[in-house]
Every structure is written in structure tokens, then in C-alpha cells.
Amino acid sequence: MKKYKILAVEDEPTTQALLQRCLAFSYDLVLVPSLERAKEILNHFKPDLVLLDLYLPDGNGFDFFSFLKDRTQSSRTPVIFLTLESDIKVKVKSFSAGAYDYITKPFDNTELMARIDAHCARSAEVSSAFYTPEIFADLLFNRESLQVHRIDGNGQKELVSLSPTEFKLLQCFMSHIGKTLSREQIAKEVWNKSHFQSRTIDRHISSLRKKLGPTGAYLKTISHGGYLLSLEER
Amino acid sequence: MKKYKILAVEDEPTTQALLQRCLAFSYDLVLVPSLERAKEILNHFKPDLVLLDLYLPDGNGFDFFSFLKDRTQSSRTPVIFLTLESDIKVKVKSFSAGAYDYITKPFDNTELMARIDAHCARSAEVSSAFYTPEIFADLLFNRESLQVHRIDGNGQKELVSLSPTEFKLLQCFMSHIGKTLSREQIAKEVWNKSHFQSRTIDRHISSLRKKLGPTGAYLKTISHGGYLLSLEER
């Protein structure tokens, strides 16, 4: 049985010791005391779940939370807030920001583990459904370098030079192949905004299609619905 | 904004009243006092989330939970246990069985709502990833891509290109297969209007039938009654 990988960000020594003691055996646990260290660790550790204290020496848990949400690799990683703060308003804020759970100290070890397991199990099931391919039609995606290449008839790779926004836009469609995305959804995923001067998205779609050349035709317009990336013929 | 549909199974009058008071406004709430009633309700109510008491007059919450898991329609529906029982062992058992959350009474309204919203939002996102198009005759109706395909004799998918209104119209019939819909009902569901220059609907039906080709014949006219989508002859 494979252990779940957990990143715990916690500066208070007592809780640190407690977490170490009760989680280290059952999980692949990395415990760091600051956001800075956490960000470093993420370069070579991809946790299945994050335990996050709200108040940390070098910043606020919410900021780190948004940081995780913004990186595609960790945008769907479950985050459990684990904190002394028991103010209902903070709880509500956490949940509406997207927290998977909120546990106040002191907590029960067994319950913590049960909740961790539950979230990890569901998340593992879900992440298979959200798998984003690296190849779509004749496009090759490199998530590390944030580059897209097109493979021509001879198997030669040719760089498709996309701007950062165009890349994010394409990535957004790649992670929802076969689903029509409304302009609102696109705005939210790519710009993290809900409202927009309406034509901006259309304009970006237009230039993305142009840069993708013939492959751009797979990015279809669904009138009154939004846009759709799909392999099917029109 | 659409309300989440919630089924609450709870027999204790105090909690019933509390749930009614704090949830009925923000959610589409159905509150039942027994497992038997809950099962009945499920025949015509597909909740987005279930609130479940552990100890009920006609059985144990766990059994109902397994019942939900076993039905495909509800196997991914989030279930929150809401109970007096605060024994850690029961909590752990609930989570390992697949509970989404476990809240002990007395609880805070706001927190309950925050947790409900969080689970529903994630679940909605996930269920779209697991969505499979609906099938009617040789049509594949896809609510996610907002497209309709027809399967031809060779099993090839062919796009049926519908305008937004036609799609909504078909969607309306797809959600009420076998039921005759009056023009008023159609106007309300598709146009969100009650009154209409009478022939408009007819004209859209006409073009929908035309685009659906032979399959359009399943969209029958009920003179003086409206229209009906049904496989049965009459």
C-alpha cells in the first residue's frame, strides 16, 4: 500500500511534534515551518494533500493557499486548514476559498487521519478524471517549460510561440477537452476574474487559433455557449 | 444562481426545525424523518448532497449510506453525517466508509452551510468530469459540450448542428421524455417567458425536427396539448 504524501506547514513546535509523531508512520510526511520553505519543497515534492496553519512567521495561510491554487500542478490538491483560529468567519472564508477541511486545534489524531485519508482517497479518484494529456491532435505540451510544439508530417517538432495568456488559455481548454467553457468559466480559470470587458476573451481566442494554424480549427465556437476544444469533426 | 438540492434525513424535531430554518431559504431542501421516506423521495428528487443522521427510527444511517453508494445515480453524491454521536470510532468508521464530512450536534449554521457549499461545489465540478452524454434513440445529447450527435449505421458520430434555441428546446424534451409539454411549459423552460406570439414555438419545433432527420419523428405533436418526445408509437 502506497503512503499518501503530505506537506504540513506548521511553525508551532508543539503541533509540529504532534504531527510528526502521529503522521510520520502512516504517511510520507514533509514538515516545514514557513511558507518560504514550503515553496522550495514543492519544487521536488508533489504532495497528495497539504496541512496548512493559518498564521505563519512569513505570511498568511490564505496567500499560500492561493499560490497552490494558481499552480496547475497543485490546483486540485486538497488543503486542510489546521489552526488555532476558531472564528466562524475565518472558517467560512476558508471553505468558500476552496478549503477541503478546517480543523481547529487541539484536534484528535485519529480523526485527523480519518479526514486526511478520506480527502486523499476521493482526490485520487477525481484526479484520474481530470487527467490533462500532453498531446492533443498534433500539439505537444510541455508543462515544465510552458511551451507548445507542433509535430509536422515528418515528425519534426516546431515551436508554437504563445504568449503567457495564450498558453494559459490553451491549457484551460486542454484540461476540459470535450466540454464547452463559457466565457465566465474561462475568465475565472485564466484571469481569475469573474467579469470582463466582453470582447477580450474572443480576441485572445482569435489569436490563439491563428497561431495554432490548422489545428486551431479544433477550437470551436459554440454560439451563446462559449468555446469548445474537441477532436470531433465539425 | 441555482440552488443546491439537499436531502436531509432527520427524525429529531428540534434539529428538523433548525435545518428547516437555516437551510430552506438558501437551498432546495427536502426534509424527511425516516429512511423509508428518504428512499421514496429519491425516486423523483436527485439531491446534490445528503445530510444524514446516524440513528433513525427505521434503521441505521450506515445502511442508507450503502444504499446510496450502490445506486449509480447517487454513488457520487456527497453525504454529510450530522449526528449526536461524538465517538471517535464512529467518526473514523464514517470517513473510511466514504463520508464527505461528519458534523456533531450541536452545530453552527454558518459552518454547516459553508461545508455544504464547499462539498457541493467540488462535487459539481467532479461530476462534470464524469459526465457521459445522454442517449435517446440514435442521438447523443451532451450537456457538457452543448452538442448533439447522431450515430449513423456504422456507429460513426455525426454532429447535428443546432442553434442555441434548438438545443435548449431539445434539452427541455430530453428532461421530460414521455411527457407531453404544453406550449406554455416550453415557453417557460426555454424562453423563460410565459406569453408568446403563438407560432414561434411551432417554427422552432419544425426546424428541430428537420435537423434531427428521421429521429425527428419521435418528437410528436399532440393536437391541442403540445409536443411530446417519446420512443413509443401512438
Added chain:
DNA sequence: GCTGCTTTTCACATTTTGGTAACATTATTC
């Protein structure tokens, strides 16, 4: 502040859409 890039906005071109009228056809009633 200048330079070179990206992003956004504007303006206009183009396409799609949907309501209505008019007429054709079918169903219902007596």
C-alpha cells in the same frame, strides 16, 4: 523615459440567430 513586448480596447466586418408573417398542409369537429 525609452524599447520591445504583451494585453486590452475599439471599430468595423462577417456570421448566426430567431421572431414574424404568409401560405400550405393536416387534424378535428360536426
Added chain:
DNA sequence: GAATAATGTTACCAAAATGTGAAAAGCAGC
């Protein structure tokens, strides 16, 4: 089997949605 009512179908065109070049606005690095 008319007469009448209900429904089917076509054509039209205005309004709305979308595509896109070019100008304007941001923005990082110097």
C-alpha cells in the same frame, strides 16, 4: 365530407453574437 381550427413550412430581415486588424494601454528591463 365540408368547414374550421390547428399545425407545418418557407422566406425574410433585423438584431445579436462573433471574428479580427489596428490602435492604445500596460509593463518589465534598462
